[in-house]
Amino acid sequence: MNTPRHHITLLAVAGTALALSLTACQSDTPAKSDSAATASATGKPAGGEHTGASGTNGSTAPERSTASKSSTDRTDSAGSTGSTGSTGEQASTTSRVCAAGDVSVTAATQGDAPYTHLVLTARNTSGRSCRLVGAPHIQFLESHKQDVPVVAKSKPGTPVVLTAGAPAYALVKLSDGGVDEDNEPVSAFSVMLEGDSEVIAVRAPGSGGIAVDPAKALTGYWTPELRNGADDF
Structure with missing residues (x-):
C-alpha cells in the first residue's frame, strides 16, 4: 500500500511534537522534587517565605542564649562589685555620718551598787551603714548646761562604722560613789551625736534613776566594744 508523501510528513511532525512533550514533562518532575527537598531541609517553601514553627524557633533560640549569657555576666559583675565594696576600709571612707534618726540610744548601769558608771x-x-563620730554630747541636769567632759585616751584608732543593726558603746562615769558627794538624782538625760543638733532623750536605768555628781562626770568615745585600759576611768 502506497502512503502519500504528505501523510508521512504529518506523522513525522506529530511524532516529533509528542517526543518533545514527553521530554518536557520528564525534565519538570525532578525540578519540583528538588524544590520540595529544599523546602523540607531549610524550613522554607520554594517561594522563599518562612514556615511558622521552624522559622520562629530557628531565629530566636540563639538570641535567647545570648540574652541569658548577658544576664549571667551582669549578675557576676554586680556580685563582684558588691563584695569589693563591703570591705571595712572602703566603708569607713564612703559611709555617711550617723544622725539621731539613724540610731537608738539606751543606757544601762555597769557593775554593782553603788552605781558609778553607765554604758551607753x-x-x-536605719537599715544602712553609717559612721558614728567622736563621743556622745551628754547633759545630765538642767542646771548644768555644759557637756560632760570627754576622756581622750578612750578615742578609738579607726573609724566606728555601724552596719545595719550593729551597736557601738560609750562608757560614762557618774560619780566616785562616795556618800558625801554632791549627787543629784537623774531620771532622764540628753544625748547629741557629733555633727547633729537633734537631741536624743535617754531614760536612766532603774526605777529610781541614777545619782550624778556633775563635777565628777566623764564620758568616753564611741567604740565598737568596751576595752580594758582605754575605757577605765
Missing part, C-alpha cells in the same frame, strides 16, 4: 549603747536602726 547606740544601735544602728
Whole structure:
C-alpha cells in the first residue's frame, strides 16, 4: 500500500511534537522534587517565605542564649562589685555620718551598787551603714548646761562604722560613789551625736534613776566594744 508523501510528513511532525512533550514533562518532575527537598531541609517553601514553627524557633533560640549569657555576666559583675565594696576600709571612707534618726540610744548601769558608771549603747536602726563620730554630747541636769567632759585616751584608732543593726558603746562615769558627794538624782538625760543638733532623750536605768555628781562626770568615745585600759576611768 502506497502512503502519500504528505501523510508521512504529518506523522513525522506529530511524532516529533509528542517526543518533545514527553521530554518536557520528564525534565519538570525532578525540578519540583528538588524544590520540595529544599523546602523540607531549610524550613522554607520554594517561594522563599518562612514556615511558622521552624522559622520562629530557628531565629530566636540563639538570641535567647545570648540574652541569658548577658544576664549571667551582669549578675557576676554586680556580685563582684558588691563584695569589693563591703570591705571595712572602703566603708569607713564612703559611709555617711550617723544622725539621731539613724540610731537608738539606751543606757544601762555597769557593775554593782553603788552605781558609778553607765554604758551607753547606740544601735544602728536605719537599715544602712553609717559612721558614728567622736563621743556622745551628754547633759545630765538642767542646771548644768555644759557637756560632760570627754576622756581622750578612750578615742578609738579607726573609724566606728555601724552596719545595719550593729551597736557601738560609750562608757560614762557618774560619780566616785562616795556618800558625801554632791549627787543629784537623774531620771532622764540628753544625748547629741557629733555633727547633729537633734537631741536624743535617754531614760536612766532603774526605777529610781541614777545619782550624778556633775563635777565628777566623764564620758568616753564611741567604740565598737568596751576595752580594758582605754575605757577605765
